[in-house]
Amino acid sequence: MFTGLIESIGTVERLDESPAGRRIRVRASVANDLQLGESISVSGVCLTVVDRDEAGFAADVSPETLRVTTLGGLAIGSRVNLERSLRADARLGGHFVLGHVDATARVRSSAAQGESWWLDLDLPDALAAWVVQKGSIAVDGISLTVAALDGNDLGIQIIPFTREHTTLADRCAGDRVNLEADIIGKYAARLAELSRGPVAR
Numbered sequence: 001m002f003t004g005l006i007e008s009i010g011t012v013e014r015l016d017e018s019p020a021g022r023r024i025r026v027r028a029s030v031a032n033d034l035q036l037g038e039s040i041s042v043s044g045v046c047l048t049v050v051d052r053d054e055a056g057f058a059a060d061v062s063p064e065t066l067r068v069t070t071l072g073g074l075a076i077g078s079r080v081n082l083e084r085s086l087r088a089d090a091r092l093g094g095h096f097v098l099g100h101v102d103a104t105a106r107v108r109s110s111a112a113q114g115e116s117w118w119l120d121l122d123l124p125d126a127l128a129a130w131v132v133q134k135g136s137i138a139v140d141g142i143s144l145t146v147a148a149l150d151g152n153d154l155g156i157q158i159i160p161f162t163r164e165h166t167t168l169a170d171r172c173a174g175d176r177v178n179l180e181a182d183i184i185g186k187y188a189a190r191l192a193e194l195s196r197g198p199v200a201r
Contacts, residue, residue, distance in 0.1 A: 001086045002041045004094035004136075004143025006166045010042070012078040013056065021063045024074065027056040028082055039099065041083040043167065044141030044178040045069050046099025069101045069178050070140070079167045081141045094143030095136040101178045102127055105139075105154070109173050115160050118147075119168070121177065123154040129189045130181035138180040142166050 007030055014025035026042065034040065034052045040059065041047075047059035066072035074080070086092070108120035121139070123131060131137060133149045142162065148155030163169050171177060 002046070002083050002094075002097040002099055002141070003086055003090075003092055004083070004097040004138050004141060006081045006083055006142055008082050009165070009167060010056070010080050010082045012074050012076055012080060014058075015074065015076065020060065022061045022066060023050070023058055024061060024071070025051075025056060025058045026080060026082070030082055030084060031056050033084065039085040041081070041085075041097070041099045041141045043070060043080045044097070044099065044101055044138055044180055045071055068104070070104055070176050073176070079170060081166050083141060095138075096183050097138045097141065097143060097180060098183060099141070100180060102130075102181050103179050104176045105179050107171050107173055107175045107177060108153070110168075110171055113157070117158040117163055117168070119156045119158055119171070121154040121156070121179075123149075123152045124179070125152070127179060127181050128152070130185040132185065135185060136182045138178075140167060140171075140177045141180075142168065 010026040010028035012024055013027045016023040031052055032054055034049050034057050036049055038049050039046050040049055049057050050060055051058040061071050103124040105121045110119050133146055135146050137144055137146055144156050147157045158168055
């Protein structure tokens with residue numbers, strides 16, 4: 001589990017294809033603190049550290065994950081958001097993020113508003129029931145607040161610190177980002193569905 005508070009930005013320095021998917025090697029400042037087998041969020045996708053040294057780490061990405069997240073589009077030199085898994089004694093400064101991407105979304109626009117930035121995204125229909133005004137959503141692993149919601153138009157205000165310390169500074173119209181809706185919203189929607197009666201089989 002993660003909080004959506006990005007610790008650092010890593011850089012993809014190697015991509016190795018295999019029948020099992022793809023192994024990515026990321027240069028990262030947090031590498032010294034990683035252990036083999038532990039989880040790490042890479043732009044919102046929970047991956048397992050399979051190799052590490054002082055300069056970086058490697059993780060295997062399955063074909064399904066490559067297909068349904070933006071990790072399939074990574075190239076050498078791509079920047080990725082990194083967050084180590086949440087410790088039980090740590091402060092929860094963002095929200096509960098599982099690292100299980102629900103969908104990708106297209107960036108409609110990214111524009112400055114004073115010192116902040118406004119990000120407009122196309123919200124996929126499948127996530128509509130889980131997203132609420134002023135609620136939480138993870139975008140490329142970043143815990144953010146839903147600032148505007150109008151049909152499939154999802155608006156998010158980005159403060160300068162967040163833009164400077166994550167890959168959101170790289171995003172522009174037409175790019176795709178990973179979305180994970182708040183787990184609490186998912187459970188609430190599921191309970192509401194079940195309260196309407198047994199599911200037809």
